[in-house]
Every structure is written in structure tokens, then in C-alpha cells.
Amino acid sequence: MHxxxxxxxxxxxxxxxxxxxxxxxxxxxxxxxxDAKVPDDPAEVSGTITVLTVRTDLVQDGTMKRxxxxxxxxxxxxxxxxxxxxxxEAEIKIRMNTDDYGDVLLIPAVIKKNDYPxxxxxxxxxxxxxQKYRFTDFxxxxxxxxxxxxxxxxxxxxxxxxVWQEAGVTEWxxxxxxxxxxxxxxxxxxxxxxxxxxxxxQWPLTSWTYVDGAVHCDPQATTKLAEGDPWAEDSxxxxxxxxxxxxxxxxxxxxxxxxxxxxxxxxxxxxxxxATQWLGTWAIIQFQDAARKAGVNPDDxxxxxxxxxxxxxxxxxxxxxxxxxxxxxxxxxxAARAWIDWFxxxxxxxxxxxxxxxxxDAAMPEVLKPYEEKGVKLIELDDAAGAKVKLIDDxxxxxxxxxxxxxxxxxxxxxxxxxxxxxxLTGLGRKWTETQANVSD
Amino acid sequence: MAHAHAxxxxxxHTHTHSHPHAQALRAGQPNSEALRPVSQQATPAPSPAPRxxxxxxxxxxxxxxxxxxxLLITFTYAPIANMIAYxxxxxxxxxxxxxxxxxxxxxxxxxxEDLFQVFWVSGYYLVASVIQIVAxxxxxxxLSFRVRFRNFFKGVLFFPSLVNGVAIxxxxxxxxxxxxxxxxxxxxxxxxxxHAWLGTPASANVSLAGVSVWRYLGMNFVLFLGAIQSIPGxxxxxxxxxxxxRRHQFRYIILPGIKPVLTLTVILSVSGSxxxxxxxxxxxxxxxxxxxxxxxxxxxxxxxxxTGLASAAAVVLLLxxxxxxxxxxxxxxxxxxxxx
Numbered sequence: 137m138h139x140x141x142x143x144x145x146x147x148x149x150x151x152x153x154x155x156x157x158x159x160x161x162x163x164x165x166x167x168x169x170x171d172a173k174v175p176d177d178p179a180e181v182s183g184t185i186t187v188l189t190v191r192t193d194l195v196q197d198g199t200m201k202r203x204x205x206x207x208x209x210x211x212x213x214x215x216x217x218x219x220x221x222x223x224x225e226a227e228i229k230i231r232m233n234t235d236d237y238g239d240v241l242l243i244p245a246v247i248k249k250n251d252y253p254x255x256x257x258x259x260x261x262x263x264x265x266x267q268k269y270r271f272t273d274f275x276x277x278x279x280x281x282x283x284x285x286x287x288x289x290x291x292x293x294x295x296x297x298x299v300w301q302e303a304g305v306t307e308w309x310x311x312x313x314x315x316x317x318x319x320x321x322x323x324x325x326x327x328x329x330x331x332x333x334x335x336x337x338q339w340p341l342t343s344w345t346y347v348d349g350a351v352h353c354d355p356q357a358t359t360k361l362a363e364g365d366p367w368a369e370d371s372x373x374x375x376x377x378x379x380x381x382x383x384x385x386x387x388x389x390x391x392x393x394x395x396x397x398x399x400x401x402x403x404x405x406x407x408x409x410x411a412t413q414w415l416g417t418w419a420i421i422q423f424q425d426a427a428r429k430a431g432v433n434p435d436d437x438x439x440x441x442x443x444x445x446x447x448x449x450x451x452x453x454x455x456x457x458x459x460x461x462x463x464x465x466x467x468x469x470x471a472a473r474a475w476i477d478w479f480x481x482x483x484x485x486x487x488x489x490x491x492x493x494x495x496x497d498a499a500m501p502e503v504l505k506p507y508e509e510k511g512v513k514l515i516e517l518d519d520a521a522g523a524k525v526k527l528i529d530d531x532x533x534x535x536x537x538x539x540x541x542x543x544x545x546x547x548x549x550x551x552x553x554x555x556x557x558x559x560x561l562t563g564l565g566r567k568w569t570e571t572q573a574n575v576s577d
Numbered sequence: 578m579a580h581a582h583a584x585x586x587x588x589x590h591t592h593t594h595s596h597p598h599a600q601a602l603r604a605g606q607p608n609s610e611a612l613r614p615v616s617q618q619a620t621p622a623p624s625p626a627p628r629x630x631x632x633x634x635x636x637x638x639x640x641x642x643x644x645x646x647x648l649l650i651t652f653t654y655a656p657i658a659n660m661i662a663y664x665x666x667x668x669x670x671x672x673x674x675x676x677x678x679x680x681x682x683x684x685x686x687x688x689x690e691d692l693f694q695v696f697w698v699s700g701y702y703l704v705a706s707v708i709q710i711v712a713x714x715x716x717x718x719x720l721s722f723r724v725r726f727r728n729f730f731k732g733v734l735f736f737p738s739l740v741n742g743v744a745i746x747x748x749x750x751x752x753x754x755x756x757x758x759x760x761x762x763x764x765x766x767x768x769x770x771x772h773a774w775l776g777t778p779a780s781a782n783v784s785l786a787g788v789s790v791w792r793y794l795g796m797n798f799v800l801f802l803g804a805i806q807s808i809p810g811x812x813x814x815x816x817x818x819x820x821x822x823r824r825h826q827f828r829y830i831i832l833p834g835i836k837p838v839l840t841l842t843v844i845l846s847v848s849g850s851x852x853x854x855x856x857x858x859x860x861x862x863x864x865x866x867x868x869x870x871x872x873x874x875x876x877x878x879x880x881x882x883x884t885g886l887a888s889a890a891a892v893v894l895l896l897x898x899x900x901x902x903x904x905x906x907x908x909x910x911x912x913x914x915x916x917x
Contacts, residue, residue, distance in 0.1 A: 226879060232671045246671050246882055254673055336750070338862055392755040394775035394865060530669075530881045538880050543864040552777045552865055 172257035172462035172473040175211075182213035183468030185239035185475060188221060188228070190458065195220040203485070207478050214471040235465040239472040242458035243275065243283045245537070249523035252282040256461040257469050259284060259476065269480070270494050271456035274519045283459030286480050287418070288492030290452050290504075290514070291346035294419050295412040296405055297438040299328045303411075308440045308450070308510070312379045315443040319388040319412070328411040331383045332401050335393030335546055338539035343415055345536045346453065347376030349517045350442045353451035362521035362528065362572075366536065367565040373536070374561055375444065377545055380414075381557050384549035393546055402426035406437060418457065420503050421490045439503060441512055450512040454492055524575065532571035534564055657895075664889035669882040682889035692890065695870050698782060702853045702869075705786035706846035709794050714839075716794075717801035718827055731802070738795035746859025749788045753860075778866030785857050785867055792856065793849070797842050804835035840909050847905070848898040870894055 175181035187200075194200045195218050204216040219238060221227045228244045231237040232255065247255055258280040259265065265281045266272045275283035300306075303322040309315035319330035334340035349357035351372040360366075366373040383389055390396055390410075404410045406427035413419075417439065424434035441450040460479065462472040479485060486493045490503050500508060507514070526537070535541050541564060547553040548560055664682055668675035686692055716734055720727045737745065752758045753774040763770050775781040812830050821829070832839075854871040857863060863872040871894070878887030 229671055229879070244671075246669070248669075248672065251672055335864070336861075338864075392773040392776055394773065394781065394861065395750060395754040395757070397750075397754075530883070533877075533881050535880065538876075539862070540864070540876070540880075543862075547865050550776075 169253055170257040170464050170469065172259060172466075172469040172476075174477065175470040175474050178210050178474065179212060181211055181470050181474055183471040184215040184217060185466070185468050185471050186217050186219055187475060188219050188224075188238040188241040190221060190224045190242065192220040192222055199488075203479070203483050206483065207475065210478065210482075211471070211474050214468075214474065216475060235463075237463055239463050239466040239468055240460055240475055241463060243461050245526075248527075249275075249277060252277045252461075253280070253464075255464055256282040257464045257466070257473075258282055259462070259473065268496060270454070270496055270516065271459075274456050274522065275459050275461070283461040284476060284480050285456030285459045285494055286483075287457050287486045287489060288454045288494055289416050289418045289457050290454050290492060291343055291350070291414070291416045292442070292452060293412050293440045294405065294415050294423055295438050295440060296328070296408045296410070296436050298433075298436045299326055299408045299411040300438075302326050309443040310445050310450075312375065312382070312443055315379065316382055316386065316388070319383060320386070322411045323388060326408075326411070328408055329390050329404075330388040331390075331412045332396065332405070332410045333380075333384065333389050333393045333546055334396050334398050334401060334413065335543060336396045337398035338543065340398065340413065340415060341539045341542035341546070342537060344376050344380055344542055345373065346416070346455070347414075347442050348372045349453040349515065350451050351375045351444045353446035353449075353513055353515060355515045355518050357453075358517050358519055358525055359521040361536075362524040365565040365569050367561040367568075376442070377542075377561060378557065379443075380542065381545055381549045384546050389546075389550075393550070403430040406430050406432050406434070408432075408436070417491060417501075417503070418489070424490075439506070441507070446513075450507075450510065452507070452512055452514055454514050454516050456494075457491075528568060528571050528575050531575055532567045534568050534571075660888045660891055663885055664892050666885045668884045670878065670884040671882075675885075678885065682886045683893070685886060686889055686893055692873065695868050695873050696851070698857075698867060698869050699850045699853065701782040701786040702789060702850035703847065705790050706793075706850050709790045710797060710839075710842055710846060712790070713794050713797035713801055713842075717798050717805055718831060721802060721805040721831075722823070731798075734798050735795040737792050738799075742792065742855040743859055745788065745792055746856055749856075750860055753784055775861060775865065775867075781861060781865050781867050785860060788856050788860070789853065797846075800838050800842060801835060804838040805831055808834040840905070844902050844905055847901055851898055851901070852894060 189195065189200065191200070200218045204218075207216060208214070224242065225244055225246065228237060228241065229246050232244065232247065243252070243256065252275065260281055262272050262276040262279050262281050265284075269284060270288055271285050272281050274285075275281055299322060300318065303318065303325045305318040305321055309318050322328055322330040348361065348366075349355065349372065354360070354372075357372055360371070361373075365371070367377070368374065384393075401410060401413065402423050403426040405413060406423055407430055420437060420439055423437045427434040427437060441452045444451070460476045462469055462476065466472050480494055485491075486498075487501065490501050492501060492504075493499075528534075529536050529538075544553060545557075545560065548555055548557065663675075665677060665679060666675045667678050667681075716730075720730055720734075724730070754760075755773065759774065760770055760772075772780070774784045808830060813826055816826050816830060852871050853869045854875075857867045857869055858872050858875070861867045863869070863876065868876075870890070874887045874890045874894070877883045877890060
């Protein structure tokens with residue numbers, strides 16, 4: 137290939153641009169260690185704040201505006217603007233490289249825990265906040281808390297009560313085997329699809345990772361992921377993944393998972409065309425809304441825990457949703473702080489979404505009444521090793537928080553991929569433990 | 578470890594960060610040698626002009642070039658330069674800190690065979706692009722003759738190129754659904770089927786490659802049609818007088834006449850096959866054995882936050898495509914076409 141002058145010019149441009157590079161990357165972390173203090177006088181705090189959210193639906197239908205109006209009754213001089221991001225993680229990741237990522241945002245999964253002080257302003261000490269709020273240790277770095285989730289969520293099966301009843305199953309299954317028997321009864325006695333994987337939407341499959349902790353009712357489950365093989369014999373993830381494999385392998389899932397449709401799955405579950413999906417409490421309200429839109433009874437939507445009992449009782453883990461945090465570069469940190477406090481404590485956002493309150497002394501929502509009646513034990517996972525688990529997950533490319541490995545699992549179960557379940561899970565375990573050895577805290 | 582899925586809407590995976598070079602090549606921007614000869618001939622003999630006039634004459638083309646060059650540098654060369662720089666670091670995409678790791682990322686890429694296995698998937702797209710080129714050539718030839726409704730057919734063939742690739746992905750998801758359009762149409766023709774079109778790796782890749790043919794056929798077709806129509810009409814007439822039929826005309830006039838465009842199309846198709854992204858990413862996300870090299874790169878960068886490694890992978894892909902192109906150009910030299 138001969139070089140002409142054009143090529144040379146282009147090469148020179150590239151070289152020149154490369155020299156400018158250091159200026160293009162990173163936030164520099166100059167403002168490290170700021171605090172977002174509670175304003176002294178609600179009537180005096182002022183400024184326009186931008187609140188980032190994933191709830192495109194609530195921004196579009198004006199619900200967020202109504203929250204803001206309510207907020208303004210206490211804080212009249214603060215103007216709240218919302219930005220709804222459809223593809224939050226991907227978009228925010230790029231914005232995090234600038235100083236402009238809103239005044240209040242949701243802590244993205246990509247930010248490493250130790251970097252929180254470089255991106256967010258602290259909301260106070262862990263000692264003080266933990267008395268009032270749940271989930272503080274998820275965002276605590278060096279004794280300071282950097283975020284607060286406005287709701288608690290709990291993984292579990294969303295199911296259609298009517299269909300399960302028609303199939304003759306009236307009690308929650310207590311073991312994976314009983315659960316499978318239940319699905320088989322549904323297949324035999326009703327027209328419903330017993331289980332829907334939502335394979336094509338990808339992320340619903342990821343929620344199977346959140347069986348972790350519930351299977352053996354162990355608050356230290358996350359630490360175990362960081363220190364051992366997550367797919368060891370009888371470990372939580374292995375039990376969960378085996379159940380998913382069996383469901384698909386025994387033909388109890390939708391016929392063609394590759395073209396499944398998440399939005400359609402909501403009304404279909406409400407109408408009883410689909411019997412069960414593993415999701416979380418956050419999904420209940422969406423399915424009830426779908427039921428109302430489809431003109432069927434929203435009370436048919438039920439919620440049940442993972443089919444496993446420890447010491448005779450079911451167990452479920454309560455975890456945070458996205459944490460709200462204050463941008464460390466925000467010029468209106470007090471106003472931003474005021475919004476987070478108000479939204480967490482007083483907005484009623486948790487009740488509107490039938491979710492678990494982030495306040496420790498609040499009662500459980502109405503939809504979880506059956507849980508109380510049946511004595512389901514609720515635990516919170518200790519997140520001290522959470523950052524390490526994330527690091528191992530990325531480094532090993534296993535992806536327990538990514539959809540890919542569950543898609544492979546489903547493919548394996550329906551014969552679109554060669555191999556045995558045992559080899560597959562052992563292989564994941566090997567990749568995981570090999571990386572574990574190379575990752576320091 | 579947030580239960581980060583309380584969205585009302587699913588996090589639609591619709592980002593379209595394809596790689597700049599991949600897009601440029603796919604979009605068929607004829608910025609390569611193919612169109613060069615035109616611009617280099619028409620300079621008049623320099624007259625003894627005063628200095629300022631000469632300076633202005635030298636400056637004028639650059640002034641015209643200012644806007645496109647600024648865009649080109651900002652959106653193509655600067656990102657590529659950035660990417661090359663990142664490929665020597667362990668950057669995760671957001672952290673303020675990044676460390677220089679030398680050629681470590683490249684060492685990792687060339688020592689992990691799993692990263693290269695995805696190129697087998699490109700085979701499907703390669704076969705598809707052969708079909709695509711043959712079909713495009715066929716239609717272009719036919720529609721270059723006087724055929725009834727020819728503008729209508731041109732429109733039909735070119736239409737998919739106007740539709741956004743993401744939209745095409747979503748539409749074809751419905752098309753391939755269980756009981757979807759394809760099944761219905763086959764049923765109408767008395768061939769009811771129960772096939773899960775995206776269900777197995779082979780079937781899924783063939784289906785996706787088929788969508789890709791539908792999507793890019795129009796672009797190739799237009800390139801061929803343009804080239805064919807630039808062949809002077811007298812040639813056909815002369816050929817007809819000499820007793821050449823349509824097949825002869827194609828073999829001895831059209832084919833040699835459009836050879837440069839044909840070569841260009843082949844190059845674009847090969848590089849497009851190696852860097853297939855949009856359609857498989859939207860439709861399957863790389864599941865069920867449909868992962869291409871670019872999807873894998875995007876996953877490394879945006880799921881596992883290995884921006885450094887992903888940048889290195891992108892650079893490697895760029896080099897592979899340059900190499901393939903160079904080999905092709907050596908095999909089929911771009912000689913002047915002289916039909917007369």
C-alpha cells in the first residue's frame with residue numbers, strides 16, 4: 137500500500153488527537169468528599185434541580201409532576217425538573233464522564249462502590265441513618281452513606297391465582313419438586329402456559345440471581361458468593377438454576393422463548409394465559425394495571441416465595457431498588473437533599489407502587505398480607521461483599537447480573553445448545569473461582 | 578447488588594453504538610478510491626497570478642472542506658484515536674482512574690480462542706451477502722432494461738434501506754414469532770409450520786442473515802443500477818446490431834462496465850459480514866449462538882465494563898477488515914474500465 141499525502145495528513149490528525157486524549161477522560165475526582173446537608177429552613181432553600189429517573193411512564197403521565205407539586209408545598213422555592221432515561225445504564229454511563237449528570241440521580245451499577253465519594257455527595261453517617269432507614273450498607277463507604285432507595289423490593293413468583301386454583305394447587309409449593317408438579321398440573325388441566333421465561337427481553341431472566349439468600353434463608357448469601365463457588369452442590373444459585381432448567385426441559389415454559397414478549401406477557405398473565413413468572417414485588421402493580429386495562433380481575437395476580445423452606449418456613453429477601461443520590465458537582469446540594477428526604481419519607485411513592493417502605497418502622501404493604509399470614513421470614517442480605525461480587529462477576533465474564541448465562545441455560549434445557557446442566561454449572565463455577573483467586577478486595 | 582429492575586418499561590436494549598468504521602462501510606459511503614479519478618483532472622494550467630490571488634486559490638478548497646473535515650475529525654478520527662488509546666489501558670468506562678497496561682489487552686485477545694469463535698457466525702452473513710449481491714445484480718440488470726412498472730419495483734427494492742435498522746429488528750421479531758407473519762403466510766400457501774425460527778443456532782442465524790439480505794439488498798441494487806445506467810446506450814445498440822442477445826450484453830457490456838462498483842460492493846459486504854451488529858443485537862441480543870464479534874465487543878464494554886479490552890477488540894476488528902480489504906484489492910486490482 138503506497139502512502140499519499142492524504143494518508144499522511146490523516147495519520148498526523150490521528151496522532152494529534154491522541155495527544156489531546158488525557159483531557160477527554162474522567163471527571164478528575166476533584167470535588168471528592170462533599171456533603172449534601174439537610175437544609176435548615178425548608179422555606180428558604182432554593183434552586184432548580186434536575187432529577188433523573190427510569191420511570192418514563194410516571195414522567196409521561198404526569199405523576200412525577202404531581203409529586204413535585206406536593207414537594208413544593210414544603211419547599212416552595214425549589215424547582216424540580218425530571219429527566220426520564222429509557223436505557224438508563226447505557227446512557228448514564230457516558231454522562232458520568234462529565235459533571236452534568238443531574239442533581240439527583242440513581243446510582244448506576246457500573247460505578248464501583250469505592251468511587252462513590254468521587255461522584256456523589258454524602259447523605260450522612262451510616263450509624264445515624266441506619267436507625268431510620270433500610271439498605272444503608274449498600275451505599276456505605278468509610279462510614280458515610282451515599283444513597284437511599286425509595287422502595288424495597290422482594291423477588292418472588294408473580295402468578296395467576298385463578299389458574300393455579302383451577303389446576304388444583306391451593307397451597308404454595310414448598311420444594312422445587314412440588315413446584316414442578318404444580319406447573320405440570322397447570323399444563324394438564326388448563327390452557328395456560330405454566331411458566332414464561334421472557335427470554336427475549338433478557339433482563340427478566342437476570343432476576344433468577346435473586347433467589348440467592350432465599351433458598352437457605354441466609355443473610356450472608358452475598359458473602360458466600362464472594363468467597364465460594366456459587367454453583368456448589370445445594371448452593372442457592374444451583375438450586376435456582378436447576379429449577380429453571382427443569383421447568384424448560386420438561387416443556388413447562390413457553391413454546392418459543394426466543395420470540396417472547398415482555399409487554400404482552402403482563403396482560404396475558406392477568407388473563408390467565410400465562411400462569412407464572414419469576415420477577416419481584418415491583419412487578420405486581422404493573423400486572424394489576426394490565427389486568428385493569430384488559431378488563432379482568434386484578435386480584436387474580438398473586439405473589440409467592442421461592443419453593444424452599446428453612447426450619448419449616450418460607451424465606452424471602454428484601455433488597456433495595458436503585459438508590460437516589462446527590463451529584464457531587466451539583467450547585468444545589470441542599471435542595472437535592474431535600475428532594476431525596478421528602479421522596480423517601482413523605483411522598484407515598486412506596487405505597488403508590490405497593491412496595492416495601494424504606495423506613496424501618498413502616499408496616500408491610502397490603503399485597504404481602506399472605507406472606508404475613510403464612511409466616512414468611514423476611515431477611516435483608518448483608519452487602520459488605522457486594523462490591524467484590526460485582527468485581528468478580530465482571531472480571532470472570534460469568535455475568536450473574538447479566539442475562540447471557542441464563543439464556544444459555546434455557547438454550548441448554550430446550551436442546552438448542554449441547555451439553556449437560558452439570559457441566560454447564562461446573563464450568564461457570566470454575567470460571568468464577570479462578571477469577572476469585574486473582575481479585576483482591 | 579441492587580434489584581435494579583423496577584422499571585415500568587423493560588430497559589430496551591436499543592443503543593446503536595455500532596463502530597464508526599463498520600457503519601461507514603455498511604452505509605456504503607463511496608469515500609474510497611472508486612470515485613477518485615474525477616477530481617484530479619480538471620486543474621487549469623497555472624497562470625502567473627499575484628500572490629494574494631494564489632493564496633486564495635490554495636485556500637478556497639480548504640474552506641469548502643472545513644465543515645466536512647471538522648465533522649469527520651470530530652466523529653470519526655477523534656473517537657478512533659480515543660479508542661486506540663483506551664485499548665492500552667484497563668479503563669472501565671466511568672472510573673476517573675485508568676492505568677496504562679501496555680499490550681496486555683491485545684495479548685488477552687490473541688490468547689483467548691473463545692473471543693474468535695464468534696467469527697463462525699460471520700460465515701452465515703458472508704453466504705447471505707453472496708446471495709444479496711447476486712440478487713441485487715439480477716434485479717439491477719432487469720430493471721435497467723425497459724420493464725413495465727420499473728420505477729415501482731425500484732421503489733420496492735430500495736424501500737428497506739430507508740427504514741431504521743432498529744425498527745426493522747423489531748418488525749422482524751413479530752415476523753418470526755410463533756404464529757407470526759411468516760407462519761401465517763406459509764399457512765396460506767398450505768404449508769403450515771411449527772418451526773421456531775430463532776430457536777436453534779443454525780435456524781436463528783439463517784433467519785437473521787435473511788433479514789440482513791432484505792435490509793441491505795436495496796443499497797447494493799441502487800449502486801449497481803447507477804453503474805449500469807452510466808454505461809452509454811449506444812453500446813447496447815451496437816451490440817444488438819452485432820447480434821448480441823441480453824445474456825451477451827450482460828456478459829460483455831454490463832459486467833465489465835460495473836466492475837469497480839462490483840469490487841467495492843464485495844469489499845463492503847465482506848467487512849459488513851465481519852462486523853454484523855444491528856439486526857442480531859436488536860433481535861436476539863446475541864443469544865442462541867447468534868453473537869457476532871461486534872456484539873461481543875459491545876458486551877465486553879457495556880456489560881462487563883472492560884472498555885480497555887473492548888477497545889482493543891475493536892482495533893483488532895479494524896485491522897482484520899483492513900487486511901481482508903487489502904488482500905481483496907491485491908487479488909482483484911482496480912484497473913481502468915474501457916468499454917470502447
